[in-house]
Amino acid sequence: MVKVKTTDLQTQEKIFKAASxxxxxxxFAAAxxxxxxxxxGINKALLHYYFRSKELLFEAVFQVLLKKMFEKILSVFMMDISFEKKIKLYYEEHINILIRNPNLPLFLLNEISHNPGLGKGIRETLRYAEMRDVIYRKHAKEIRKYGIRKGELPQLMVTIVSMxxxxxAARNVMKxxxxxxxxxxxxxxxxQARKEFASDFVIAALKNRKK
Amino acid sequence: MVKVKTTDLQTQEKIFKAASxxxxxxxFAAAxxxxxxxxxGINKALLHYYFRSKELLFEAVFQVLLKKMFEKILSVFMMDISFEKKIKLYYEEHINILIRNPNLPLFLLNEISHNPGLGKGIRETLRYAEMRDVIYRKHAKEIRKYGIRKGELPQLMVTIVSMxxxxxAARNVMKxxxxxxxxxxxxxxxxQARKEFASDFVIAALKNRKK
DNA sequence: AATATCTTTGATCGATTAGTTAAACTATAA
DNA sequence: TTATAGTTTAACTAATCGATCAAAGATATT
Structure with a gap:
């Protein structure tokens, strides 16, 4: 029987997956x-061989998980479709991602709140200014039609993503x-049901806002 | 100069406040x-004198913080006022509490998710069944008028509190x-602005739902 | 085959941490 | 004053954890 040697890449991937x-x-603190x-499935010393310290291993994992959370969302909001279609597509895509990674929200919110130094990577991944500019440029008319003032756009954005x-984040309480x-x-x-509920809810609210 | 002895109650309160x-x-893990x-302002051994272990100290603190989060909300939802007034009052009261205790949401969500054993206290403090019954009893007509089906009520409740x-929970990201x-x-x-935005948003959505 | 480089491991170190102990201190009451 | 119970402290213990190291094992190079 030939014993196939696991290459360093495979080992690094195994470590990365386990660490994630x-x-x-x-x-971070309880890990x-x-x-x-x-x-x-490896020796503890090997962790320090590939990633020098717990902090460095964590930072590597954190950046990847951060991207997993926000990349798709960013791309959806950049698309050239109507605001309503964008909302529907956002819930469809983001909820799908989160069903596959249900611990992601609480993990990210928690680590960001406990370690302010993580800010750099966030700014680069979650490009707010870019998103806001796109929304202003592409949907200015619709947003005004809905009675959303310019200063209220952050309120609307937070509402949409929070749903x-x-x-x-409250998964265990909900269970x-x-x-x-x-x-x-x-x-x-x-x-799954929330995809439609949230879309309908947001659109209904926007269509009925006091101007 | 007379040295005033701090009584055990004062000491216990000092410990409790610091621990909170x-x-x-x-x-819990990083504390x-x-x-x-x-x-x-005391010796470490004194912590173990008043609260036997870190776990016991934590559980005592946790129960109090849990009540701080949910007691007022429960009382608002029990009140005998219209559904719309209830929503407005809820945001007014809950956001006020959270402004005074901004770390509460992330702390509670995180500890509950990491320590399922905390479930008992939650069930007693956050009396869901009671809340749902009250809402059914007091607001059945309004909710039907809004086009919310019985099975969708949890969706609505989660939406309201999430706003x-x-x-x-996302405070640092938002900052x-x-x-x-x-x-x-x-x-x-x-x-502060969100109190009105959230009330208006929810009410507008309810008034415009597809039946 | 011989050498050099990269990978993996078992053993151990030093620092940190929750928890303990014995003794000192204080207040109260007889 | 003395005895008793309750409070507080400094010093210590045992266990855990991140990190290191020296040596073994595997792979590539010549």
Whole structure:
């Protein structure tokens, strides 16, 4: 039997995958290098060989998870489609991503709040100014039609994303609630239904705003 | 000079206050007993004298902070006023509480998600079934008028609370955004404006729902 | 085959941390 | 004053954790 040697790339990927999972589940402070090594199926010293320290390993993982969260969203908001279609597509795409990575919101919000030094990577990934400019340029008429003043656009943006992100951050509380209320539907079923509910809700609100 | 002896109650309160602050800021895993002792101005061994372990101290603090988050909200939703007035009052009261305790949402969501054993206290404090029954009983007609089906009520509830809670959980990200966008208003000013924006948004959406 | 370089491991180190202990200190009451 | 119970402290312990190191193993180069 020929023993196939795992190359360094494979090892690095194994470490990265394990570290992503552990950090996402437990956060930086509660994550243990030993547990990451165990899940990757390697020795603990090898972690320090590939990534010098826990901090560096974390930062590498953090940047990738940050991109996983925001890249698709950014691309949706850059698209050349109507504002209503954009909202529908946003919920469809973002909720799909979050169903596959349900721990992402709480992990990111938490680490950003505890480690202000992570700010640089955020600015580069989540390009707010660019997004706002695109929205102003492409949807100025629609937004004015809806009675949204210029200064209220941040309020609207926060509202839209919170409807997709918050349920994942509050996922365990929601599961307890649903269980106690005798709701037999799963959390994922709830989030599937939320795609349409959120789209309709936002569009209905915009069509009925006081001008 | 007469040295006034601090009574045990004063000491216990000092410890509790310091522990609340540290746990709220850093979370259970990153909080240090030494730091709590320092902030309380006492010896570390005294922490273990009043609260046997870090876990017990944390659980005591957690229950109080959980109540601080949900007690007022529960009382608002129990009141005998119209649904629209209830929504307005909810945002007014809850956002006021959160402005005074901005770290509360992320702290609670995070600890609940990392420690499922905390579930008991949550069920007793956040009495979902009771809240849902009250809403069904008092507002059945309004909710039907708005085109909200019975099964969609959880969607509506999550939407309402997320608009108040999420911005605090994402507070640091929002601060970065506002800074980069050249927004000179403070986060608290944003949240003050959000009281009216959120009320209007929810009411507008409800009045315009497809039946 | 011989050498050099890269990868992986077991063992260990030093620092940090929650928790303990024994003794000192204070207040109260007899 | 003395005895008792409650409070506070400095010093210490045991365990955990991130990090290091020396040596073994694997791969590539000549």
């Amino acid at each position: 999972e552990i950090f996402e589940e437990k956060g 243990r290098m030993q547990e990451i090594a165990d899940r990757a 997709a992100i918050f349920p994942f 307890m609630m649903m269980e106690q209320l005798g709701d037999t539907k799963s959390f994922n079923t709830f989030m | 602050e540290i746990f709220e800021e850093k979370g 240090r007993m030494q730091e709590i002792a320092d902030r309380a 108040a809670i999420f911005p605090f 970065m955004m506002m800074e980069q966008l050249g927004d000179t208003k403070s986060f608290n000013t944003f949240m």
